[in-house]
Amino acid sequence: MLELKWIRENFQEALTSLRKKSPSLDLDDFMRLDDERREDLKVLENLRSEMNKSAKEIGLLKGQGKDVSDKMEATKSLSQKIKDFESKVVELDQIIHSKLLNIPNKPHSTVPFGTGDEQNVEVRSWGNKPEFDFKILPHWEVGENLGILDFKRASKISGTGFIVFRGLGAKLERALIQFMIDLHCQSHGYEEVSTPFVVNRKSMTGTGQLPKLEKDMYCLEEDDLFLIPTAEVPVTNLFMDEMLEEKDLPIGLVAYSPCFRREAGSYGKDTRGMIRVHQFDKVEMVRFVQPEKSYDELEKLVGHAEEVLQKLGLHYRVKLLCSGDLSFSAAKCYDLEVWAPAQERYLEVSSCSNFEDFQARRANIKYRRMTNDGRRTTEYVHTLNGSGIALARTVVAILENFQTRDGKIKIPSVLVPYMGGMTQIG
């Protein structure tokens, strides 16, 4: 959520930068409502001020044993007037607030302008595409041949877009999760957290999935709860409605969770294999930082995610998303894309974003700090998060990059200890 006052006082700037993200955005209506609300509010507050005064007076006079029935009568009509104006202001407030919740975050000045993913900018890459002197199989074939992926039974029990890992496939998935969490905790200073995979509406609103993306989520209607689309939601909202201390920042948390996505509207895309599925595992990093440090923190965060791919020995590239491809809540975002040789394409396995105070404002996450002249103030923290990294697709990359001529899979050396010393599958 952007600050209403900021939009009001920087109207042109707000409009210009928001349109880099949503070209059709219109704020005229919004500002008109805000004007109207402030007019009514002024009247209301004057009325209330008057009433407070006379109620106090009545109290005093009564205490002295004087007759106050005239005064009480007069205040009564004032009280009615206040109620009328109150309902007007409350109604306007609600409309404005709900509109505000639907306004996206504005892109940072270093974000390139663009309208779609073809205008994202590659900022660097690491490693090289591996060469094969035989024809490698796509992950779904090699996975089924080895008995570690079972698509048929997955769709039998749940439907298309779900995966079953078996045997060493399941173990590989688990090994990756452990390896990643250990790396982030031991080398990057994160604290591991394990949170619920189901959250309430308030949490979903706090990180910005609601109200816009309700159709993309699995909902448990009876209880008005949602299956999380990413651990970002429970982990960021851990500090919802809290006041943090400056000395405790930055806070870095890492969590494993499954991620549930309906993928409404993307039917027909990536139907084969497990590129696009309704449930996948992910290790997610979340950071709470001081505002002036958040862009340095973003670079660090990307580095943490990259290190996972480097340690696995997977070729990848880093893309800076253009304004039009940025998600609703993000101010700046880098994607990590890993090379999948059998399909000759890159797969997005991580998204690292700075949300600035957009989520903190929605979720009400503040911290106390000292100003330069020694006064205490409160300020919203900046929140960031990044996949570190998404599974399923990482397994795809391993199955395709480390395939041998005889259809086996070499296990990346960092995972060998997590696989009980095993060096290959098959």
Added chain:
RNA sequence: GGAAGGGUGGCUGAGUGGUCGAAAGCGCGAGUCUCGAAAACUCGUGUUCCGCUUGCGGGACCGUGGGUUCGAAUCCCACCCCUUCCGCCA
């Protein structure tokens, strides 16, 4: 699912109709003391909105939403959440 108790500032916790935005303590900040620190002492210290603007004036906020009243943290109703006990259960 049943019963009881409870939700007050950064935290603990007092407050049951009017000078209550709210005692006290802790924490935090400034200062005194000290070579320095600790302790002790003094003073200060909620959030947020609106308006003129280095300051000031006003409004709102005691779980949420309604109601009663001239006036509600305080009384009434509904809902949400938490704790404890009982039942069921991985």
